Every structure is written in C-alpha cells, then in structure tokens.
Amino acid sequence: MSIQLVDASLFASTDPVALQGSACESCGAQVFPAASSCPMCAGVDVSTVALPTEGTVWSWTTQNFAPKAPFRTDEFHPFSIGYVDLGSVIVEGWLLHKTEWVIGEPVRLALAKAWTNDDGTVVHTYGFEAVS
C-alpha cells in the first residue's frame, strides 16, 4: 500500500525518500517544487530531477505558536523550520526531532508524519533530521 503524502508531486520517490525538483536545460538552475519554467533565466526548457538528500542547515527558526489554517496537525507542539543547503538548491522544510540547531549542521532528508485524516490514514510530509 502506498504512503499518503501532503502532495505527491513534491517527491521523486518515497523509498528511498527523495524530493523532486526541476532543472533548467539552459542555465542549470534547480528549483523546488518542480516548475514548468525557470525563474532564474526565464527559460522554458526544464525537466524534473531528484534532488540530493543530504545537506547542511543554512538557516533555522522555531515555530512556537500554532499557525492559522490551512495548517493541519493532530496536536500542536513547537517545531523547527529551516533552509537546507543541498548544493544545487536550498530547500525549506521541517527540521525534525529537536528545536535547537546550528547553521552548517549536517542533515538528511526523511519522511515525517504531518497529520491523521478522519479515516485514520496518516499523511506524511518531508523534513530533515540531524546526521548522527
């Protein structure tokens, strides 16, 4: 049975987990999520690409209050958000399992539980966890 995702188009695969971006044929820029054109050079010749799964924390913060709708959660706990430098692109996402981070800290991509639907299915998003 396939895993429920917040948005399947964000993922190139889930096992192993990888995010799907797009790469520009003209200038090489990579963006996330995949787009149909390149905002860097205004080119339109782009193709999807699986993004690197390891990187370093580029910036981070804590979300200490529950965001308004459309935010969904089963029970709110403060969590971390960060930008992770994957080399070819810097991606924003959850930083998992702790709320104190250091810029430059190595992290890797992981699936994370986002919320539970009324029918009991667990919906997943992506995040980054410390490489220990």
Place this chain on the structure above:
Amino acid sequence: MSGANIDNEVYIVGGGMTEFGRFDGEDQELAEQAMREALADCGITWNDVDFAVGGTNGETKPDNMVARMGLTGLPFITVKNGCATGGVALMTARNGLIAEGRDVAVVVGYDNHARGAFAASPARYGIGGWYGETGMMVTTSYFALKIKRYLHEQGIDERTLGYVSEKAFDYGSAHPLAWRRKPVSVEEALESDMINAPLTRFMFCSPDAGAVALVLARGKRAFELCENPIRLAAVELRGRRPGSFEVFSPWLSPGERTSPSIDAAKAAFDAAGITPDQVQVAQLQDTDSGAEIIHLGETGLCANGEQGAGYLNGDYKINGRLPVNTDGGCLANGEPVGASGLRQVHEVMRQLQGRALGQQVPNNPRIGFTHVYGAPGISACTVLVKEGANS
C-alpha cells in the same frame, strides 16, 4: 537644484496623518481625515487638486474617495502593491505631474486591518496547498529565518535585535500619533515570549489602522503653496532578481544574494546624486527588528556587519550619526499596509521642515531617505531634500 529645470521637479508641500492603532470605523473615514489635514497643511482645497493617487491593501476602492472629497472630475489612480503601496503611489503621482504637466497632486494611503490580518493563502502566491498545511506559510518565521542567516553571515550578536526594539519604542513613546507609546528596555525585548527564534514578541509589528496623505506640487507652484517645500529628489521602485530571499519561498538559489532593496536604494541615490553617507534622517521597513538591521546594510546606510556596534553606540537614536525610524517605525506604529510607506515620507518631511511631532532630529537635517519593502519581493526608496541643500 543641481541645475535641473524646476518645471520637472516635484515637491512635497503638505501632509496629514491620523493616529495609528485600532480603529472602529470605516477605513475611508481615516483616509478623508488625512486628506483634509494635508490640504489644510498647505492651505488649499480639493478644488485645487489636479490629480490623485490612492492605495490600500483592503477591499475599499481608493478612487471612490471622490465621493467624500468632491466630484471635481480629477483623474484618480488606484495602486495596490502590498507593503510597497505608499512608495508606488508616490512614484505614480510624481510621474503623472511631470508627464502630464499637472501642478498639484494628492497621494493617500490607508488601511484598517483587523487583529491578525496578515494570514496568507498559498494559492494567492501560486504555491501548493501543502506549504500552508505544513505550517510554513507564516510571515513571522520567514523574518526569523532571514535574520538568523544574516546575523550569522555578518557576525552580528543576536542581542542587537533587542536594541532595535528598545530604540523603536523610545521614539514611539514620544510620538503623539504612534500606536505603541510605552518604552521597552533591551532586556524586556530580549526576554519576552519567543515567537520564532531569535525573534520575540517585542520584535514584530502588527497589522492595525491608519491613513496618511501628502500634497505634491510641481515646479514654481510648490513655492506658492509652502514655505519649506521638500524636494522629491528620487523615488525608485525595483522588483526581485535571482538570488533574493523573499517570503513564502520553498527554495532559494545557492548563488549570490541579491535584494530589491539594494537595487531600489542604489537607483534612488544615483537618481538624486546623493550618497548614503550624506543622509541625515532615514526611514527603513522594520516589520520586525531583524528587517531594520538588514535594511541598514542593504540600503548602504551602514556597512554590512557594523550594525551591532552602531546600535550599541546609539547611532540611530535622535542624537546619533543617523537617526532611523524617528516616529517608532512599523514596530511602534503597526502596519496599515497602504499607509505605511507614506507615514515614512510624512515623518521625514516633518523632520526636514523642523516640525517633528515626536523627537526632532537636531541641527537642521536637510537630506532624508525612505525605504519600503515587501512581498512578493519589491522595494521602493525615496531621497528627500530640503530645498537649497543640494546646490
């Protein structure tokens, strides 16, 4: 005058501003109050106005202000550019006066936001629903992520954020139109509730209500209407280029960092023939304490990395090297989006004319600067010169 033809120069000759804060009434009541004050400030009536520009981020139509002010048949243009609305309105009026050879324009900006009005929907920004559902469509976390990185890159102490707030509420407490008029100490600011690390409760501005209007006049007409006209030496608007770090960005480019604020400030200084070190009073977009630190660097008013020492020195206070946000900025005034950029210009106009409503910059400042910045990555900057200063 730098030898320019006075017929192509536009001046600010009058201003009006309501108190900022919570308001239980129609936003256009506020706009009308500001417009009537601005007209009275330079001794004219609505019948003397050739052209008007209005901006709001709300639902009402600025061009319908003619129903309140009078059906004189004048052209009234509406602009809507988020936090940069005031700057865009001013630019539109300046361009209209010059291009169409008109003499007198009124610019008005207003909003009446309810508490917590800045919630954003992903679809409006062309982002998938997942971004909001996972709690990342939050303006305050963007501010935190941006200043966290900037302080790290520039080696600035995070405690500097507390000094920004302390300064804002010091100015605000002296300003009769400011919303927040209670001083806050550096320690109080640093130790209040953490909202998005490293930013605490006292480091954010909130949506509120307010209106500001300015009267602009072209050429000789300005000197008939005002003893101390303030020359709009430049007003420049820029959008983002690759490498800028904007709100609601699921990804960033790893290349060189750019910013529409850097581009707009440089363009404004170049157009005015003024350098940042000549500025004597400035207004910078301070939707959070971190933004003011970043914008000091991006506009060239302070070398990147030296802001920490500047705040410790009191450089940006009333007797410092460069007083910044002398009315308390967005932190003390809140942000009625449509009015905010014109509040900045109104404050600098009054400082240059020596009639500040709050703390007055000493020693007759003659060159001022304003900067607005906002989603989706636009910035507008002005250079304001007290006439006779640049000759």
